[in-house]
Amino acid sequence: MSKRDFGLYLIITNPSVSYAKIARVAVDNNIRYLQLREKELSDREILLAADEIMAVTDGTDTRFVMNDRADLAFLCGADCLHLGQDDIGLLDAKKICGGKVGEFGLSTHNLAQVEDAVRLNPDYIGFGPIFKTPTKKKPDPVTGTVLLQEAIEMAGDIPVVAIGGINAENLRDVLRAGAKNLCMVRYMMDSTYLEERVAETTERMNGYFLFCEGAQK
Numbered sequence: 001m002s003k004r005d006f007g008l009y010l011i012i013t014n015p016s017v018s019y020a021k022i023a024r025v026a027v028d029n030n031i032r033y034l035q036l037r038e039k040e041l042s043d044r045e046i047l048l049a050a051d052e053i054m055a056v057t058d059g060t061d062t063r064f065v066m067n068d069r070a071d072l073a074f075l076c077g078a079d080c081l082h083l084g085q086d087d088i089g090l091l092d093a094k095k096i097c098g099g100k101v102g103e104f105g106l107s108t109h110n111l112a113q114v115e116d117a118v119r120l121n122p123d124y125i126g127f128g129p130i131f132k133t134p135t136k137k138k139p140d141p142v143t144g145t146v147l148l149q150e151a152i153e154m155a156g157d158i159p160v161v162a163i164g165g166i167n168a169e170n171l172r173d174v175l176r177a178g179a180k181n182l183c184m185v186r187y188m189m190d191s192t193y194l195e196e197r198v199a200e201t202t203e204r205m206n207g208y209f210l211f212c213e214g215a216q217k
């Protein structure tokens, strides 16, 4: 694992427990990025949710990520903004955020997009959907794990976050492809056992990374 990699990335979409509880679990488990991705809420509700989350994450190592919206990221003082291919471009987002938002992540769905994203030098690159997912309304074509491996190589020093259809059953395949960072939206959000799932997944990921390090020696 390089210094820039961070492991599990948490995304909040239709959660089963409160925003404050999720933020507490993220902080307690040293999760570096916690993203608010609520597609059905009003702008006002999103800002209220952001306040609830940042009341817990501020001053900790967990960075609060606003999805899609540079204006809302600026208003709430998010640590990071995540932008997809259909969202405002990174350079325009930086103009809106005016230095108030320190980090930016970009979504990609194929190798040409990864190549373009690398040129923009974001703090991380999302790549997927690795497997079929119902969480996104109009998902891009499934990439599978072979393309994921190529995306990770192409991104070089920039951390790649594997996303889309990842769960406890296929986690090992994603790790075998070389993923050091990943998201499991439904697996984490559909359950009131968030704490247990985060701890267990982090343990499995760290165990796998240690096993790989040992095998290299």
Ligand SMILES: Cc1ncc(COP(=O)(O)OP(=O)(O)O)c(N)n1
Pocket (backbone or CB within 6 Å): 009, 011, 035, 037, 067, 068, 082, 083, 084, 085, 086, 087, 105, 106, 107, 108, 125, 126, 127, 136, 161, 163, 183
């Ligand atoms: C870490 C991370 N990776 C990818 C995405 C997807 O972003 P996008 O393609 O803009 O789709 P929506 O999430 O906005 O539906 C993400 N949000 N986070």
Ligand SMILES: Cc1nc(C(=O)O)sc1CCOP(=O)(O)O
Pocket (backbone or CB within 6 Å): 107, 108, 109, 126, 127, 128, 129, 130, 132, 133, 134, 135, 136, 139, 140, 163, 164, 165, 166, 183, 184, 185, 186, 187
């Ligand atoms: C938010 C998102 N972005 C994707 C991409 O391909 O960039 S796939 C996806 C949904 C991920 O949800 P789940 O873990 O429940 O499948």
Ligand SMILES: [Mg+2]
Pocket (backbone or CB within 6 Å): 067, 068, 082, 083, 084, 085, 087
């Ligand atoms: Mg988006």
